[in-house]
Amino acid sequence: MIILGIETSCDETSVAIVENGHQVLSVATASSEALHQKIGGIIPESAAREQLVGIIPVLEEALLLFQPQTDPRQTLEKIDCLAITHGPGLIGSLLVGIETAKTLSMATGKPLIPVNHLEAHIFANWLEKKPDQFPKMPALALIASGGHTELVLVKKKGKKYQFSFLGGTRDDASGECFDKCARVLDLGYPGGPAIAQSAQEVPEKLINKAPFSLPRPMIDQDVLDFSFSGLKTAVINQAQKLQQKNLLNKEMKNFFAWEIQEAISDCLVIKTIQASKRYPIRSLLLGGGVTANRVLREKFQKKAKELKLDLFIPKVSFCTDNGIIIGAAGYFNYQPLPWEKVIAQPSLRF
Ligand code: KG4
Ligand code: ZN
Numbered sequence: 001m002i003i004l005g006i007e008t009s010c011d012e013t014s015v016a017i018v019e020n021g022h023q024v025l026s027v028a029t030a031s032s033e034a035l036h037q038k039i040g041g042i043i044p045e046s047a048a049r050e051q052l053v054g055i056i057p058v059l060e061e062a063l064l065l066f067q068p069q070t071d072p073r074q075t076l077e078k079i080d081c082l083a084i085t086h087g088p089g090l091i092g093s094l095l096v097g098i099e100t101a102k103t104l105s106m107a108t109g110k111p112l113i114p115v116n117h118l119e120a121h122i123f124a125n126w127l128e129k130k131p132d133q134f135p136k137m138p139a140l141a142l143i144a145s146g147g148h149t150e151l152v153l154v155k156k157k158g159k160k161y162q163f164s165f166l167g168g169t170r171d172d173a174s175g176e177c178f179d180k181c182a183r184v185l186d187l188g189y190p191g192g193p194a195i196a197q198s199a200q201e202v203p204e205k206l207i208n209k210a211p212f213s214l215p216r217p218m219i220d221q222d223v224l225d226f227s228f229s230g231l232k233t234a235v236i237n238q239a240q241k242l243q244q245k246n247l248l249n250k251e252m253k254n255f256f257a258w259e260i261q262e263a264i265s266d267c268l269v270i271k272t273i274q275a276s277k278r279y280p281i282r283s284l285l286l287g288g289g290v291t292a293n294r295v296l297r298e299k300f301q302k303k304a305k306e307l308k309l310d311l312f313i314p315k316v317s318f319c320t321d322n323g324i325i326i327g328a329a330g331y332f333n334y335q336p337l338p339w340e341k342v343i344a345q346p347s348l349r350f
Helices: 033-037 044-066 071-074 091-108 116-125 172-182 191-198 229-245 250-278 294-307 323-332
Strands: 001-009 012-019 021-030 079-086 112-116 139-144 149-157 158-170 283-287
Touching: 001 091, 001 250, 012 044, 012 071, 012 323, 021 044, 021 323, 033 044, 044 071, 044 091, 044 116, 079 091, 079 116, 079 323, 091 112, 091 116, 112 323, 116 139, 116 191, 116 283, 116 294, 116 323, 158 250, 172 191, 172 229, 191 250, 191 283, 191 294, 229 250, 250 283, 250 294, 283 294
Parallel strands: 001 079, 079 112, 139 283
Antiparallel strands: 001 012, 012 021, 139 149, 149 158
């Protein structure tokens, strides 16, 4: 089954063609990231406008990459189904993809599958694998992205996947914490990669020698929830103190970046491992933009080896938002709806 996946929930406009949920046939992505870099965060209205600019060229590009030198309208006939993110996300951005997908479905008569963006981050773990390498169920999934930080239990009943929310952030998401801390320190946007880059600049001999430490909120509490706003506040307070003494220079910012990355990754790993001990899981799955972080991936790999957990981490380009994961989710959770019933759900949950 060949699925055309469309993702427009935030600042990426992405269309991909995916076969049987795991084989990538083509992908095209545009991002309005550069626009948001100027102010260090996303302006929803600007993101939605950029989606409008990008959607048709990106759709055409994905079809042309699949079948070069062929009229994209003809290539569309090779597609079996359309899959579209219907939430969660920014309403204006979501609507652009949804209306495009509905129009395509209406015009071509192809089935339309609404996809939960959070589930799509989980199905990134099926990509480029043979069916005998797919994650075994039940599984525990950690989704760590710009808007979400959630632990989810994934089960399979017959052919259907079921998701149960186990815990999540009580305030800021882990990616949001990276982004906001990077803004406080003027390191750039998106904050995750900017902080990872800055942390890397701490010289080997000064690692763990920062003149301050940051909290790891909730790690000792017996709940599967996260909290990152206190960490952000600690960064703001510490940065202000150093600024007043004129000590917030490049080296100090690198120390901050190192400590922020350590603190966020510690919280994510510790809580996920706590959860893995409570449920009889056969696989541990990661997903979402934050799981592109190298330090976090290494910490998970070390723990999984120690505890003999079957860990799955999507390759870096499948961690952040793209149409491929939507095409994968559309296949594995195949539940088409008549196009007129597909509506944007900005606050969709599990
Ligand atoms: O999944 P995603 O692309 O979009 C959402 O669904 O939110 O995640 C975006 C988030 C941003 O907060 C970004 O700073 C973070 O993922 N991110 C990273 C890295 N790459 C992206 N965080 C830490 N380290 C990275 N290498
Ligand atoms: Zn995402």
